[in-house]
Amino acid sequence: MSVPARVAILGAGEIGSGWAALFAAYGAEVRIFDRDTGAEQRSRAALTDAVRLGVGVDHMGSIDAYFDLDDAIEEAEWIQEALPEERDIKREILGSLERTLSSGAIVASSSSSFTPTELAKGLSFAERLLVAHPLHPVYAVPVVELCGGIDTNPRTVERAAEVMRAVGRQPIVLRSEVTGLVTNRLTAALLREAFDLVTRGVVSLEDLDSLVSRGIALGWVAAGPLATEAIGAGNGGFPVFLNRYERPLANIWKSLASWTSLSAEQRAALEDASRNAWPAIDPLRADAAPTDIAQVAIGWSGKITEILRAAGATYEP
Structure with a gap:
């Protein structure tokens, strides 16, 4: 399976914006569903950092924000949930996907607190739902944990692994559900x-x-x-x-x-x-400006990339 042509990201905090940057860097049309007006800017900044680190392909995709869930997921081949780690919020939004979800679309949750079986309970698309848990920064760390639930079709996990390889991630497929996943x-x-x-x-x-x-x-x-x-x-x-x-x-x-x-x-x-x-990361103090914190994060992602390259630990599908 190649890079999905259209990807929907549900929630564009640190993890969601990282997912948006990763998929866009590999040419996908990315639609963000987030009612925070800063979501699109945050995701574009992450994309700029990803490109700076050499992530992705020559032909970049796009990132656009949507306030309507149905519009965001319309004809999306991959839905990446990256909402706050609260069961009720995740379950409510996942349940709302039923209205517009494309047949065959994969729904992946970034959660490490809730199992895919918990998240998929009662959903008509349970066989197409799994957990795809990244490490932060999403576009800099080249591994993603994949875990299916009781109702997840094994082919869904296989397809998800193919997508992760297509965007330069090494899929680590867990053999059973476990609280917190492995990482x-x-x-x-x-x-x-x-x-x-x-x-x-x-x-x-x-x-x-x-x-x-x-x-x-x-x-x-x-x-x-x-x-x-x-x-x-x-x-x-x-x-x-x-x-x-x-x-x-x-x-x-x-x-x-x-x-x-x-x-x-x-x-x-x-x-x-x-x-x-930590004097070198003093901008992380409580009164630090958001721009200062962003600069610290950019330097951190750069160091991670340098270490991986020096150790020969980058991932080539």
Whole structure:
């Protein structure tokens, strides 16, 4: 399946505008449904950044905003839902698609909080609905998680994977539904331990960031966390790693944080630690101007692209 000729994006926040930029960079006619008057400008700015990073093809598509849902999705081959992570909002808008949805159109949700089975319940097009969860920035990070629900036709997932490859993304197809998908589960596990170590005073927030960004993440970018350990084990690979480190890891696992919500004290400590931790991204302070924050985001997406290229970790379908 090639790049869809017409794509509808439902919601143009950070994720939705990133999706709009990605599809437009690969030549699609993109229609945004968002009642925020700044949605079109935000999406066009994302497209400018995507092109600056070398994303897409020579023949760019277009981005236009629509305030009427039926007009936005008319004859669209791909509908990308990127609404706020609130079940009622998503369900209401998805239910409204029934009126105008083209036969054969794929409906993809960006959600990582709700499973495709939850989102598709009672919908006539459930067999054509799945989750397509990107990482941020959408147009800079070349992987997308795909997950079908109980009623999703396997062919829908196959077609979605083909579309993702057509727009330069590596589709990671999950074999079953799981809360948070894979990326957010891994992120949540790391963040809980990071929050715990910082709030207990074991390490500063700045040093923890350095240990990850200049330490363990380097191997992960080059090969992934599991392959990194297999390489480090030398001859014998992963079985040697398991035999050598199973017991030491078990001792660490026993001592890891296990709480499931931040206390008021932890939240206050993290906010206090963050205030002066990142001078290079000081525009992220609460009183920063939107233009300052946008410039920080542009620099960040550029660094991500440089790292991927240097590590040979870009994706070529």
